[in-house]
Amino acid sequence: MRWAAILSAWFMLAPAQAAEIAIALTNDHVEVDTGFSGARLTLFGAISGIEAPAASAGVDIISVIRGPATQFQIRRLLKRGPIWIPGNTHAIKDAPGLYLTNANRPITDIAPLPDQALYSLGTDFLIIDATQGHTETPNAAQSGVHNNLFAKAFVTEAKDAGLYRDRIGGVEFKKGALFAINVYLPANTPVGDYSVAVYLYQDGVLLGRDEAELMVNKVGIERRIFDLAHNQPVTYGILSVVISLFAGWIAALAFRKS
Amino acid sequence: MLIYLPIAEIPVDPFVILFMGAVVGFLSGMFGVGGGFLMTPLLIFYGIPPAIAVGTQSSQIVALSVSGVLVHLKRKTVDFTMGGFLVAGGSVGVVVGIFIFRYFRAMGQIETFISLAYIIFLGLIGSLMMVESVRTLLRAPDAPRPRRKHRSVEWMAVMPFAMRFRRSQIYISPIPPIILGFFVGVLSAIMGVGGGFIMIPVMLYILKMPTNVVIGTSLFQIIFVTAIATVLHAAANQTVDIVLSLLLLSGGVIGAQIGARAGRRLKGEQLRALLALIVLGVCARLVFGLVTPPASPFIVVGGP
Numbered sequence: 001m002r003w004a005a006i007l008s009a010w011f012m013l014a015p016a017q018a019a020e021i022a023i024a025l026t027n028d029h030v031e032v033d034t035g036f037s038g039a040r041l042t043l044f045g046a047i048s049g050i051e052a053p054a055a056s057a058g059v060d061i062i063s064v065i066r067g068p069a070t071q072f073q074i075r076r077l078l079k080r081g082p083i084w085i086p087g088n089t090h091a092i093k094d095a096p097g098l099y100l101t102n103a104n105r106p107i108t109d110i111a112p113l114p115d116q117a118l119y120s121l122g123t124d125f126l127i128i129d130a131t132q133g134h135t136e137t138p139n140a141a142q143s144g145v146h147n148n149l150f151a152k153a154f155v156t157e158a159k160d161a162g163l164y165r166d167r168i169g170g171v172e173f174k175k176g177a178l179f180a181i182n183v184y185l186p187a188n189t190p191v192g193d194y195s196v197a198v199y200l201y202q203d204g205v206l207l208g209r210d211e212a213e214l215m216v217n218k219v220g221i222e223r224r225i226f227d228l229a230h231n232q233p234v235t236y237g238i239l240s241v242v243i244s245l246f247a248g249w250i251a252a253l254a255f256r257k258s
Numbered sequence: 259m260l261i262y263l264p265i266a267e268i269p270v271d272p273f274v275i276l277f278m279g280a281v282v283g284f285l286s287g288m289f290g291v292g293g294g295f296l297m298t299p300l301l302i303f304y305g306i307p308p309a310i311a312v313g314t315q316s317s318q319i320v321a322l323s324v325s326g327v328l329v330h331l332k333r334k335t336v337d338f339t340m341g342g343f344l345v346a347g348g349s350v351g352v353v354v355g356i357f358i359f360r361y362f363r364a365m366g367q368i369e370t371f372i373s374l375a376y377i378i379f380l381g382l383i384g385s386l387m388m389v390e391s392v393r394t395l396l397r398a399p400d401a402p403r404p405r406r407k408h409r410s411v412e413w414m415a416v417m418p419f420a421m422r423f424r425r426s427q428i429y430i431s432p433i434p435p436i437i438l439g440f441f442v443g444v445l446s447a448i449m450g451v452g453g454g455f456i457m458i459p460v461m462l463y464i465l466k467m468p469t470n471v472v473i474g475t476s477l478f479q480i481i482f483v484t485a486i487a488t489v490l491h492a493a494a495n496q497t498v499d500i501v502l503s504l505l506l507l508s509g510g511v512i513g514a515q516i517g518a519r520a521g522r523r524l525k526g527e528q529l530r531a532l533l534a535l536i537v538l539g540v541c542a543r544l545v546f547g548l549v550t551p552p553a554s555p556f557i558v559v560g561g562p
Contacts, residue, residue, distance in 0.1 A: 032262065033262070036260075036262050036269065037260045037269060070560060071560055072558055072559065072560030073366075073558070073559050073560050074556055074557070074558045075366065075556065075557050075559075076555055076556055077552045077555050077556070077557065079551075082548075082549050083370070083374075083548040083549055084548060084549070084550075084551065084552055085367065085370045086366055086367065086369070086370070086557055089366055092558075092560070150556075153555075153556040154556070154558060156554075156556075157554065157556050157557075157558045158558065160554065161558070187260065187262075187269045188268070188269070221264075222262055222263075222264035222501065223264070225264040225265070225500065225501065226264045226265065226267075229264070229265055229492065229496050229498070230496055233492050233493045233494075233496055234489065234492070234493045236492050236498070237488055237489035237490070237491070237492025237493050237498060238489055239500075240317045240488050240489075240492060240498050240500045240503070241317065241320055241485045241488050241489060243317075243500060243504070244317045244318070244320040244321040244324070244485075244488070244500075244503065244507075245320060245321070245324050245481075245485075247321045247504060247507055248320065248321035248322060248323065248324030248325040248507075249324055249325065249328070251321065251322075251325040251507065251511040252324070252325035252326075252328045252329075254511070255325075255511065255515055
């Protein structure tokens with residue numbers, strides 16, 4: 001009886017002891033313009049409930065940046081005669097357009113497996129749906145294996161393209177309860193709405209998490225060009241011809257004397 | 259410094275693009291060819307998606323041809339009647355070409371299709387030019403040149419609706435020009451070329467047009483056909499990158515001026531052998547790209 005009382009009291013107390021984490025972005029608006037060659041993004045945050053988190057051992061932080069859900073297609077190159085040509089298309093449904101994690105040490109050392117799976121911590125735990133466009137294999141089990149293969153290949157390709165990355169580092173514990181995470185957005189960062197999440201761990205236990213939103217926008221002349229080309233393709237085409245005619249005429253004028 | 263191409267959606271080094279434009283411009287100035295058939299493969303080698311390379315090339319060729327045709331208009335070396343029939347055939351050809359392009363794009367095989375089309379055409383034309391120029395170079399300089407036989411093409415004589423083309427001073431049926439225009443239009447749409455390298459020999463050797471009107475007339479046709487191709491590529495495939503096009507053009511016009519000067523110092527036969535070598539080299543590089551096992555067996559496309 002007494003034990004039960006103590007135990008229940010302890011459980012009730014537990015939330016009070018839980019530390020909390022909160023983040024803010026230096027800028028929640030990233031603009032991709034003609035000269036965009038990547039951007040550095042700093043997440044600032046504070047931890048409450050833990051005395052001097054930097055010093056105390058076992059405090060870990062993981063950040064996850066997720067780009068807008070994007071439809072990709074992946075295909076395997078097959079040898080047909082002497083040449084390599086793309087095979088059937090596998091649609092990758094709603095995969096994050098960008099997926100970057102930062103942690104002060106390897107995520108596998110920080111978070112237990114169920115957490116990694118639950119929160120998709122790290123590229124190994126991303127859920128990728130690689131549904132087959134056409135039936136390539138006769139039975140369902142085999143096609144499941146097949147889809148898994150394409151999903152794995154997709155993550156590898158996205159990592160090579162710099163769109164998916166797990167990075168150890170970038171997490172700096174500042175004075176007292178403050179910390180900062182430096183994230184590098186690559187030049188091929190897609191536009192759209194992003195979610196930023198941070199997870200606070202101590203000795204393998206999730207103590208708190210927080211989320212923020214980020215928007216990546218195309219700005220400047222090339223955004224207008226893109227919009228025009230996709231919303232009014234015929235106008236864009238005619239405009240391209242007019243510009244080309246004019247440019248050709250200018251070129252002829254420029255070199256007439258020489 | 260990098261510039262983000264709005265339609266290709268990739269960052270590129272503008273100086274590399276300017277340089278590529280200048281190199282192809284140099285070659286086209288030196289050899290008197292359009293250079294589209296060299297530019298599209300170069301863009302592909304640089305990493306521009308083939309479909310965008312082709313669409314963008316159409317708009318660039320419009321600009322190059324306009325700057326080229328102005329001189330011919332002044333010299334009155336454009337046969338408008340002939341040009342009109344070529345454009346008529348070309349307009350239909352472009353539409354057919356865009357349909358073929360879209361079909362292969364929907365199948366996801368447009369990259370392979372463009373590469374194969376280039377390999378066939380560059381291989382064929384490069385070999386023909388090489389054989390021709392080696393033969394000429396090997397011939398003793400004193401030996402008399404074999405006389406070209408002046409036989410008229412018989413199948414042309416039996417074609418109906420024969421009419422007079424005043425500026426070309428020929429009397430032929432308009433059907434062969436329409437067919438030629440059609441064929442060049444198809445090529446233009448699927449390969450992003452002007453098609454002068456096909457059109458000019460046909461005009462000279464089959465239609466028997468005089469040399470002085472051939473270039474102006476072909477440029478006249480190319481302007482219209484590539485303009486239509488540009489609008490259709492933009493409308494149907496969204497593959498015209500005007501920023502890339504203008505960068506290429508800037509490099510191209512400068513390169514062409516230097517090339518034209520360099521070309522005057524070389525002999526015709528040497529020039530042709532050199533161009534044949536370049537064409538075969540580009541062809542070999544495309545073949546290499548298709549037959550070598552890929553670094554990664556998977557390709558990913560897509561975006562938001």
